[in-house]
Amino acid sequence: MITAHYENQLMSSLLLTIDHHLLKKGTAFENSSSTFFDVSDQYSNMWTFSSPYQPITADKSISNATIMTGIFLNSSLLFTGTSGFYDINFSRNQLYFNQPVTGTITGQFALKDYHIELTNEPEETLLFETKYNLRSKVSKSLSGIAPDEITYPIIYLRNNGGSNIPFQFGGTDLTQTNVRVIVITDSQFSLDATLGYLKDLYNTPIPLIPANEFPFNAFGGLRSGVYNYDQLTSGHLANNNYAWVDRSFAAPYNQTVKVDVQTLNPDVFAGFVELNISKPRDYRS
Numbered sequence: 001m002i003t004a005h006y007e008n009q010l011m012s013s014l015l016l017t018i019d020h021h022l023l024k025k026g027t028a029f030e031n032s033s034s035t036f037f038d039v040s041d042q043y044s045n046m047w048t049f050s051s052p053y054q055p056i057t058a059d060k061s062i063s064n065a066t067i068m069t070g071i072f073l074n075s076s077l078l079f080t081g082t083s084g085f086y087d088i089n090f091s092r093n094q095l096y097f098n099q100p101v102t103g104t105i106t107g108q109f110a111l112k113d114y115h116i117e118l119t120n121e122p123e124e125t126l127l128f129e130t131k132y133n134l135r136s137k138v139s140k141s142l143s144g145i146a147p148d149e150i151t152y153p154i155i156y157l158r159n160n161g162g163s164n165i166p167f168q169f170g171g172t173d174l175t176q177t178n179v180r181v182i183v184i185t186d187s188q189f190s191l192d193a194t195l196g197y198l199k200d201l202y203n204t205p206i207p208l209i210p211a212n213e214f215p216f217n218a219f220g221g222l223r224s225g226v227y228n229y230d231q232l233t234s235g236h237l238a239n240n241n242y243a244w245v246d247r248s249f250a251a252p253y254n255q256t257v258k259v260d261v262q263t264l265n266p267d268v269f270a271g272f273v274e275l276n277i278s279k280p281r282d283y284r285s
Contacts, residue, residue: 004211006281010177010243011118011159013209014277018155018181018198019116020229023062026197028113031066036095036105043219046086047097049105054093054151056109058215058222061230065110069225071095074103080221089220091115096219113190115154126156126182127253127270152268153185155194164281172282177243181273191252191269198273199250205242206277207233243279250274 022028036049060067068088070079078085084099095105119126132152162177181198185191215227236242252271 006175006208006279006283007159007177009208009210010206010277010279011157011179012211012214013243014179014206014275015116015118015157016209016215016229016232017204017206018157018201019057019112019114020059020061021201021204022114022194022197023057023059023065023112025200026113026193028194029057029062029065029110030113031064031108032111033106033108036071036107039094042094043096045098047084047099047101049095049097049101051093051107051109053109053111055091055112055115056093057112058090058227060226060228062110066108068107068109071105071107073101073105080225087217087219087221090216090222091220094220096221113153114185114194115151117154117156119156119158121156121158123158123180123182126184132184132268153183153190155184156182158182164283167280170282171284172280175279175281175283176246177277177279179275179277181275182270183272184268184270186267186269188269191271195250195252195271195273198275199248201245201273201275202248203245205237205244207236207242208279209233209236243277245275246278247276248273 032053034051034053036051039048039050041048056068057065058067059065070077071085072078073083080087084097084101086096086098088095093109130150132150132154158180160178160180162175164173164175167174183191183194185194209232213232215222215224215232217223250271250273
């Protein structure tokens with residue numbers, strides 16, 4: 001099996017950085033709580049319960065954010081590893097149990113304004129061929145979100161390629177990667193603010209997190225039980241293990257694109273940010 005490349009590490013690290021940036025600089029979250037409802041099981045021998053709200057943050061470095069470390073089952077506090085409670089999927093705000101569960105499940109959490117996902121889908125597919133459901137902030141129905149339902153606001157990160165150019169004698173090149181950040185949200189105010197915060201990533205370092213330090217497991221839960229972005233990245237910044245954003249450009253889509261997008265999703269507001277990210281690399285050795 002092919003091993004992970006710098007580009008893999010960059011994209012996953014960029015996702016964490018953008019998520020943290022919006023939460024910290026933009027306060028793009030709201031503390032909330034909900035009941036969790038039985039939904040279609042995603043994994044064999046697992047029982048899945050979902051909140052009407054998603055996604056939620058696990059980042060303990062965000063001031064005043066309620067991090068869900070446990071849940072209540074019939075008013076009894078449970079932590080993962082007890083009473084069949086297997087894991088928390090922070091991206092989907094889902095709970096996984098490895099045994100049947102009866103009773104009422106509730107939890108408290110910080111609801112993020114945005115999903116953030118990596119994609120290799122063509123932009124036309126994301127904008128013109130995908131039906132989005134507005135993520136509710138107020139429970140309108142007593143049900144969880146289905147595992148395959150696509151909700152917005154959402155941000156897609158798409159690697160649009162790049163180049164290696166000579167940087168210094170001895171074989172070091174400057175790797176430049178172009179990333180298009182596609183923002184799909186529910187108001188012009190939210191779009192303008194989000195594009196502004198993303199444009200402000202200019203000259204921001206992107207600490208490069210190796211796969212064995214990535215905080216989330218295959219279930220969307222925490223590998224170590226705790227995630228703190230500032231603590232995770234501080235050593236990499238100190239050791240100059242980072243790329244940086246050397247160019248940023250933000251814009252809403254033009255009127256023609258806007259009309260086409262709103263044909264399928266009439267309440268959607270969309271824009272994009274171009275990020276050029278650079279890193280000197282001696283990859284030949």
